[in-house]
Amino acid sequence: MKKLGFLSNRYLLLGFVILLASSLMIIRLYDMQIIKGDEYFKQSTKKITHKFAIKAPRGLILDRNGLPIAYNRESNNIYLTKVYSSDEQLNESLLQLSLIFEENGEKHLHSFDKYVLGDPVIFNSNHTIEEIIEWQMNEELLNISEGKVKNSAKELVLLLRSEKHFNVDKKYSDEDAYRIICMRYEILKNRWNYIMGGRIPIASDVSVQTIALISEHRHSIQGVIIQKKMVREYGDVMDLGQVLGYVGVIPIDRLNELVQMGYSSNDFIGRSGIEEYAEDYLRGTDGYFEYEADQRTGRLLEQIGGYDEIPGNDVTLTIDMGLQKIAMEALKDTIAEIAGKYDGEINYGDASAGAVVVMDVKTGEVLAMASYPSYDPKWFIHDDEESQEKRLDAIFDDYGKPMFNRALQGAYTPGSTFKPIVAIAALESEEHDYDAESEILCDGHYEYDGWDYYCHEYVSTGWFTHGEITISKAIETSCNLVFHKLGLTIGIDEIDKWAEKFGFGQTTGIDLYGEISGKRSNREYKYTMFNEKWWSADTGQTSIGQLYNSFTPLQLAVYTSALANGGEKLTPYIIKEVISPSGETIYKGGKSFEKMTWSDETYAIVQEGMNNVTLDGTASRVFEDDYPISVAGKTGTAETGHEAEESSNALFICYAPVENPQIAIVTVIENGVWGSYTAPVAKKILNAYFGID
Amino acid sequence: MNKLLKNRKFQIISVVIILLVIVLFSADRYSKVNIIRNIATAPVTFVQKGLNTVGDWFDGIVSGIRGYAVVIEENTKLRNENLELKEKNAALKDMKSENIRLKDALNLKDIFENYKIMGANIVGSDPGSFLYNYRIDVGSLDGIEIDDPVLAANNVLVGRIYSIGVTSSVVVPLIDELNGISAWITQEGGGHAVVKGDIEYKADGLCLMDTVNENVKLEIGDIVETSGMGGIYPKGILIGEVIEIYKGKSLIERHAVIRPFIDFNALEEVYILMEKDSGEE
Known part of the structure; x- marks a missing residue:
């Protein structure tokens, strides 16, 4: 006890404890404030x-009326x-x-x-x-x-x-x-x-x-x-699928190239249609x-x-979504209607696909471009199960090929829609003096160079012939025999000259990727492809739009527009304008064309013939007598060469109004049986465009 | 040995040493000896609670140790003046506030049927913690759990339980910079957004809102409440109102400054929402 004497003093002990405790606190405070103070302060405000x-954000895509599509x-x-x-x-x-x-x-x-x-x-x-x-x-x-x-x-x-x-x-x-x-x-x-x-x-x-x-x-x-x-999000765009396209991840094979252009590997880019074509306009500049x-x-x-x-x-596109929708619906409905008329002889009920192009004949603006079947671009940007499934279905549908834009990637034999070219070639030929009064005889059968040519109506009736008819009447009746004769008279080179002028065999230059040039039936093609000489029989077949001729609906629309506007071969376009975020117009689509010349008489003859097609001719059953606007049209029924098992392809080209042409419409229906069967598509579009009830 | 243990001085020294060890350990806020902290804060809480009750007798007098001297002084003075009357008054007032409190809790019970509602007094701000954390007088013994939502009367959001002791817990207010709330703007043209505490704005008692859904119109004066989608706060607790709107760093990000409805300065009582299945029900 005595050894711990100082402890016996309670006050001293208490004082000692307090002193010890305060010393510890002071030491700790000193440590925190003085020694590590700076460090703690930095830690509390440390920045990274x-x-x-x-x-x-990607630019918008709008239709011509400002409706946002993408x-x-x-x-x-x-x-x-x-x-x-x-x-x-x-x-x-x-x-x-x-x-x-x-x-x-x-x-x-x-x-x-x-x-x-x-x-x-x-x-x-x-x-x-x-x-x-x-x-x-x-x-x-x-x-x-x-x-x-x-x-x-x-x-x-x-x-x-x-x-x-x-x-x-x-x-x-x-x-x-x-x-x-x-x-x-x-x-x-x-x-x-x-x-x-x-x-x-x-x-x-x-x-x-x-x-x-x-x-x-x-x-x-x-x-x-x-x-x-x-x-990206898309509106109701199924009808414009192939034209609009979609966005997606950068394909592996383009990654390096695009990364050098400032893209990052997880960016989305336009993968088809306008989304792809206008990528440089639509793409913004990322912030950093x-x-x-x-x-x-x-x-x-x-x-x-x-x-x-x-x-x-x-x-902003030239497309009018309202018209586009009508075009697609008309196409779809008409295809279903044709397939429903199955007869097992000519109509195998196999109509299932087609395309429509509506073009402004004064400017080249594409007002509608439908390709059926189509796909919905939403399937490519949404990741839900249904979208994934539909996406794969669309990609792997080898029969319907919904990814394929038939309007500019499908090549179709023009059939009788080619006949106005032959008529123009004949009328404009310097060697021959065909005019409005010239009459050519259709007596059902004609032999040339050892080949037999027939009028198809003579073939189907066994007795009917057109007799002596003018070129205009020949267009109206679509008499094969007269066009065989005209073609054989003027020769393949004259025909081909005009086919080329109208833009066939070349791409139209539309502002979309993937367009094909199609084929013109001529000496060069036959020689290149088959190393064979051209025979008069080839000319005979070409004169009615058969043989090697194969054109895209878009080319036919350029051609029809030229027939309407008197010889301006327009470059069709689909981008009307591009506006920057600050409201500046940085691109404006506009009219561009190559002029071909033919006489006013030629224009009038062809127009009269085509007008009569819808009044008295092959499409007159579609356009009733009191149809309020005058329509110049031409049907085409193109043999595919498999007529024993599939229906012929069907085409209809037209422009209206005859007095002051504004729009040209081309309809093609695969296995559509008869050209006239497809005319209702055009009529529905004309109704909508001109506000006809 | 026994002799040594019985030695009074040895006992004192031992207790002092143990206390010192505790002091040293709990000096570190993040020390794992939280149990010591809990035990240590239990009596403190009791004292704080007592002081608060005294504070309640005299309107406007700040509770806590800092106000203790004033309380004592005024208490003495007033006692001398009219002790009996004041006591009566205080008792009445106590009953009244208790009454209001029970009524509020009853209202909240109607709103949050699936929750047990626990009333609690704020017994001070958490010593040594962030400026805005509050200590309340209920803890794990009362069934409180971390992240339980904390409300004021009238269904206004205060924050959530940040940490729990045995008989007390700490509430972190919604304006704390680590807090986030899945929020809903209730007006027509409303929708989802995220309310976040912000280190700069919290000094003014404000917080921010971002990640505003595209469909939300967002206007000044918009009322914001909890969405009930975030897993912590049930739907429909009032948060605050939009007092300022500004563009974020990207052109599409919209931000807003929110003034919470809760008045942190006047906060005395809070209610804790406890999920029923985690309680004794």
Whole structure:
């Protein structure tokens, strides 16, 4: 007791304790404030640089009346970004995020399972074991030394859980550990970007529910950024599918080239139609930002660099969506109607596809361009099951070929729609003096160079002949025999000269990719293709639009427009104008043409004949007597060479009004049996265009 | 040994050493000896609660240790003046406020049928913690859990439970920078958005809103409430109103400043929503 004497003094003891306690506090305070003060202060205000791109919204695509056809919608996208956190915190955040994604059915980047599947944990059989070993040793990725490479997926996952790799705490179940590793792997793949303060995209276009869950657990899910991005959306555009096209990821083979042009690998580009053709107009310039951010919350504090995004330009088309819809519906209905008239002899009920082109004969503007069957561009930008299925169906439908734009990629034998060319060639021929009064005899049969030619009406009736008829009347009645005679008289070179002038055998130059040039039936073609001489019989066949002639509906529309406007071979166009985000017009589509000349008399003769086609001729049953506008038309029934098993292709070309032509319409129906069967399509379009009830 | 244990001085020294060890350990806020913190705060909470009750007797007098001297002084003075009357008054007032509180809780019960509602007093701001955290007088013993939503009367959002002790817990207010709320703008042309605390705005008692859904018109004066989609807050708790709208860093991002309906300065009582299945029901 005495040895501890000083302790017996309670006050002294109390004083000692207080002194000790205050000393400790002072030492601690000194340590915090003076020694480590600066460090703590820095830590509390420590900043991190965040760098990220803001995707520029793509320009709109509008119809000629300003109706948006392709536009953008906001999407919420999830990115991972570096904040100050331990492996433990990061792993827990990633697990929670992963579970939210799963719960809400969000597709998120999950490239780890290209090599290791999660349930059960096995190597993905898409890769050979050699590839998997090589992948494990990849220095840019897992960087596992040769001696530690694993032959089993379970062992690999175990290794990746270790401190040396992703440091996944033992408390996590195997399933959760796999989830964490998958997320960590995405960061690893993009680690330079991540370390430099970039944003790693992890899920795109997530639901509001997912946003809600992530945001409300913000305190425990750290380093997650929700960023809005505009993504493509299409209106009611099924009728314009092939013309509009769609956007999609960059094809692998173009990736390098496009990345050099400033695209990033996960960008969407126009993959077909206008979306592809006008890519450079539609595409905006992405913004880029560098911010100082709070390292704890990732909150952006101050912009230290970068530039704003510039949206793409808006493209206005010449297409009138109202008319387009009517054209497509008329085409579809007419095809169904024709197929319904099955008779097993001429009509095999096989009409199933076709195309319509409506063109302004004064400017070359394409007002409507329908190709049936069509596809919905939405199938290519939406990722739901139904869209995926329809997308694949569309791509692999070899029969209907909905991806194929028949209007400029389909080549069809013109049949009798070719006859006005032969008429013009004959009327304009300097060697022969055909005119309005010239009469050519149709007595049913004609022999030339040892070949027999017939009038088809004589063939079908056995007695009927047209007698002596003018060229105009020959157009009206579509008498084959008269055109055989005309063609044989003037010769193939005269015919071909005019066919070329009208633009056949060449692309029209429309502002869409994929157009084909078609074929003209001439000496050169026959020689090139078959190394054979041209015979008069070839001329005879060509004169009625058969043999090698094959044209696209668009070429026929250019031709019909030229017949209407008196010889201007127009370049058809579909982009009316391009307007920048600031409202400036940066491109204006306009009329461009090559002029061919023929006499007013020739114009009048051909026009009279074509007008009579709808009044008294082959299409007169479609256009009733009191039809309010005068229509110049020509039917065409083109033999496909398989008449024993399939119906002939059917065509109708027309323009109206005769007195002051405004629009030209071309309809082609594959296996449409008779040209006149397709005229109702044109009539419905004329009704709509001219407001006829 | 026994002798040593019985030695009074040794006992004192031991207790002092143990206390010192506790002091040293709990000096670190993130120390794992939270249990010590919990035990230690239990009596403190009691004291704080007592002081608060005293504070309630005198309108406008700040509770807490800082106000203690004033309380004592005025208390003495007033006692001398009219002790009996004041006590009566205080008792009446206490009953009245208790009455209002029960009524409010009853109202909230109607709104949140699926929740158990627990009333609590604010007994001070959390010592040493972020400026805006509040300590309340209910804890794990009462069935409180982390992330339980905290409301004020009239269905106005305060925040959520941040940490729990045995008999007390800490509420983090909605304006804290780590907080996020899945929100709903209730007007016609409304929709989903995210309300977030912000380190700069919270000093003024405000917070921000972003990730505003495309269909939302967003106008000043819009009323914002919880959406019920985020997993923490049930639907329909009032958050605040839009007082400013501005464009974000990208052309399509819209942001807004939100003034919460809750008046943090006048906050005395709160209600905790506890999920029924996690409680004893």
